[in-house]
Amino acid sequence: MDGQQIYPESITGKGSRFAPGGSVLDHAFGKSDPYTLGVEEEYMLLDAETFDLVQHIDTVLAAVAGHELEPVINAELMQSVLEIATPVCHTTGEVAEQLRKIRGYVCGVARDQGLRVGSAGTHPFSLFERQRITARDRYRSLVDQMQYVARRELIFGMHIHIAVDDPDKAIQVVNGLLPHIAPLLALSASSPFWRGEPTGLRSSRQMIFAAFPRSGPPPRFTSYADYAEVVGQLEKTGCIADYTHIWWDIRLHPRLGTIEVRICDAVTRLEHVVAIVAYCQALVKLLSERFDRGEEIPSYHRILTTENKWLAGRYGLEAPLMDLATGRRNRVAVAQLIRRTLKEIEPHARELGSDRELEAIEEILRNGNGADRQLRVFNANRDIVEVVSEIADATEVAADLQPAK
Numbered sequence: 001m002d003g004q005q006i007y008p009e010s011i012t013g014k015g016s017r018f019a020p021g022g023s024v025l026d027h028a029f030g031k032s033d034p035y036t037l038g039v040e041e042e043y044m045l046l047d048a049e050t051f052d053l054v055q056h057i058d059t060v061l062a063a064v065a066g067h068e069l070e071p072v073i074n075a076e077l078m079q080s081v082l083e084i085a086t087p088v089c090h091t092t093g094e095v096a097e098q099l100r101k102i103r104g105y106v107c108g109v110a111r112d113q114g115l116r117v118g119s120a121g122t123h124p125f126s127l128f129e130r131q132r133i134t135a136r137d138r139y140r141s142l143v144d145q146m147q148y149v150a151r152r153e154l155i156f157g158m159h160i161h162i163a164v165d166d167p168d169k170a171i172q173v174v175n176g177l178l179p180h181i182a183p184l185l186a187l188s189a190s191s192p193f194w195r196g197e198p199t200g201l202r203s204s205r206q207m208i209f210a211a212f213p214r215s216g217p218p219p220r221f222t223s224y225a226d227y228a229e230v231v232g233q234l235e236k237t238g239c240i241a242d243y244t245h246i247w248w249d250i251r252l253h254p255r256l257g258t259i260e261v262r263i264c265d266a267v268t269r270l271e272h273v274v275a276i277v278a279y280c281q282a283l284v285k286l287l288s289e290r291f292d293r294g295e296e297i298p299s300y301h302r303i304l305t306t307e308n309k310w311l312a313g314r315y316g317l318e319a320p321l322m323d324l325a326t327g328r329r330n331r332v333a334v335a336q337l338i339r340r341t342l343k344e345i346e347p348h349a350r351e352l353g354s355d356r357e358l359e360a361i362e363e364i365l366r367n368g369n370g371a372d373r374q375l376r377v378f379n380a381n382r383d384i385v386e387v388v389s390e391i392a393d394a395t396e397v398a399a400d401l402q403p404a405k
Contacts, residue, residue: 025225025228025232026254026255027167027224027254027255027257028254028255028256028257029164029165029166029167029169029170029254029257030165030166030167030257031257032088032163032257033090033163034163034164034165034285034288035090035162035163035281035284035285035288035352036088036089036090036162036163037086037088037089037090037091037092037094037095037160037161037162037163037277037281038085038086038087038088038089038160038161038256038258039085039086039089039095039098039099039158039159039160039161039273039277040083040084040085040086040158040159040161041083041084041085041099041119041158041266041267041273042076042081042082042083042119042156042157042158042266043081043082043083043084043106043117043118043119043156043266043395044080044081044117044118044119044120044123044156044391045057045060045080045081045082045110045115045117046110046115046116046117046118046388046392047114047115047116048111048114048115048116050385051116051385051388051389051392052125052126053080053123053126053130053131053154054080054115055078055079055080055131055132056079056080056113056115057075057076057079057080057081057082057134058075058079059113059115060073060082060106060109060110060113060115061073061075063109063112063113064105064106064109067105069101069102069105072084072085072086072087072102073102073106075134075136076134077133077134077139077142077143077150077153078128078131078132078133078134078153078154079131079132079133079134080126080131080132080154081156082106082117084102084103084106086098086099086102091352091353091354092274092277092278092281092352092353092354092357092358093353093354093357095273095274095277096270096271096274096357099270099273099274100270103117103270103395103396107395107396116392116396117392117395117396118268118388118391118392118395119156119190119266119267119268119391119395120156120190120191120265120266120268120370120374120391121155121156121157121188121189121190121191121203121204121205121265121266121370121371122154122155122156122191122193122194122204122205122208123154123156123388124193124194124196124374124378124384124387124388124391125193125195125196125384125385125388126154127154127195128151128152128153128154129151131154133151146212149211149212152208152211153208153209153212154208155191155205155208155209156205156265156266157205157209157262157264157265157266158188158264158265158266158267158273158276159260159261159262159264160260160261160264160276160277160280160281161253161256161258161259161260161261162258162259162261162280162281162284163256163257163258164257164258164259164284164288165257165288167224167252167254168223168224169288169291169292170224170252170259171221171222171223171224171226171227171252172287172291172297173259173284173287173288173291173297174218174221174250174251174252174259175220175221175297175299176287176290176297176298176299177250177259177261177283177284177287178217178218178220178250178299178300178302178305179298179300179305179308179324179325180283180341181217181249181250181263181305181308181309181312182305182308182309182311182312182319182321182334183312183321183334183337183338183341184261184263184264184276184279184280185203185206185263185264185265185309185312185313186202186312186315186316186317186319186334186338186369187264187272187276187279187317187338187361187364187369188203188263188264188265188267188272188276188369188370189202189203189265189312189313189316189317189369189370189371190203190265190266190267190268190369190370190371190374191203191204191205191206191265191370191371192204192371192374192375193374193378193384193387194208196384198375198378200314201313201314202312202313202314202315202316202317202369202371202372203265203312203313203316203371205265206263206265206309206313207313209247212247213247214240214245214246214247214248215247215248215249216248216249216302216306216309217248217249217250217302217305217306217309218248218249218250218251219302220299220302227252231243231246234246247262248262249261249262249263249309250262250263259284261280263309264276265370267370268370268373268391268394268395269370269394269395271357271360271363272360272363272364272369272370274357274360275357275358275359275360275361275363275364276361277357278349278352278354278355278357278358278361279341279342279345279358279361281349281352281354282345282346282348282349282352282354282358283341283345285345285348285351285352286344286345286348289348298324298325300324304322304324305324307322308321308322308324311334312334315334316369316371316372317334317335317364317365317368317369317372318333318334319333319334320332320333320334321333321334321337323337335365338361338365339362339365342358342361342362345358346358373390373394374387374390374391377390
């Protein structure tokens with residue numbers, strides 16, 4: 001990131017401020033200040049009365065045309081999905097300010113059009129069969145390639161970009177982040193419903209997205225050259241157009257010079273978004289400094305991190321995870337692992353000026369994640385429409401709703 005805005009690429013590689021294609025060895029690591037941030041969020045477009053998804057992305061894009069925020073508001077694969085991206089931010093406080101501004105504007109525009117906006121990992125009752133694909137060649141091509149796997153991809157995520165100043169360092173930091181995939185999923189999980197039914201999962205989104213090729217935890221690479229050789233083989237053989245068609249839970253974004261954390265469900269409450277961003281930023285700083293000191297950054301076999309990820313998606317904040325760092329034979333509560341990590345990263349968060357924003361992680365642990373809140377609303381009256389109404393209300397309240405100008 002070099003001070004320009006991040007234009008989200010999502011699953012299609014769209015909107016990059018870099019030219020498509022080119023060698024993956026070309027990169028922007030070190031071309032900007034380390035630890036700068038960018039956040040992408042995918043929102044649901046909702047009918048204001050029924051709270052079902054509506055196919056009105058073109059209506060919203062027409063309404064924002066000419067506004068200063070138009071460049072950060074984009075279409076997605078389905079016409080009921082809206083995607084936003086922040087400019088590059090140096091602090092989590094800037095992230096909060098930008099997301100409040102963007103969320104508020106988008107929610108105000110939606111209100112003016114008789115719509116609502118919601119942020120969560122899945123829509124609790126809408127059906128993917130009723131969604132229309134956005135009329136752009138790249139989306140039609142994706143559906144033609146992926147078929148049913150793409151057509152059912154009615155899910156919503158949050159992606160966090162963090163700049164790193166060296167490509168080999170970025171590889172090792174990603175390796176070090178692998179055991180944190182499960183805790184990040186547990187903190188952000190907000191998709192306990194699918195097609196009108198409680199699934200018994202805290203993140204149905206992760207289970208749906210698992211059908212995509214080149215998804216899940218990334219493999220452990222030894223160096224940037226190792227990574228570039230593998231990705232280059234996929235590109236040269238035509239399996240992928242470029243590396244943005246690799247959809248790992250955490251991936252390098254060489255043309256932006258960032259690590260992109262993609263594991264998180266879309267998060268409803270703004271203060272929780274910012275807390276998770278602060279958590280990721282401080283973790284990257286911790287691991288980067290270990291690399292700079294020449295310390296070994298532990299990494300673990302993919303089957304172990306994948307198992308923990310499954311447990312987090314199934315049980316959320318109640319997940320009993322393997323404690324990979326200590327190798328204990330008994331599993332421990334994910335909340336215990338998160339609190340241990342908080343102690344490790346708090347000094348780094350203070351140095352980054354994000355210790356206040358990080359405090360909301362403890363609030364998530366005490367009061368539950370988005371999935372827990374949705375299930376509490378549902379269990380009160382068994383009314384799934386009420387669940388979506390609460391998602392929309394909480395998304396707007398967090399955004400400090402502003403009327404469209």
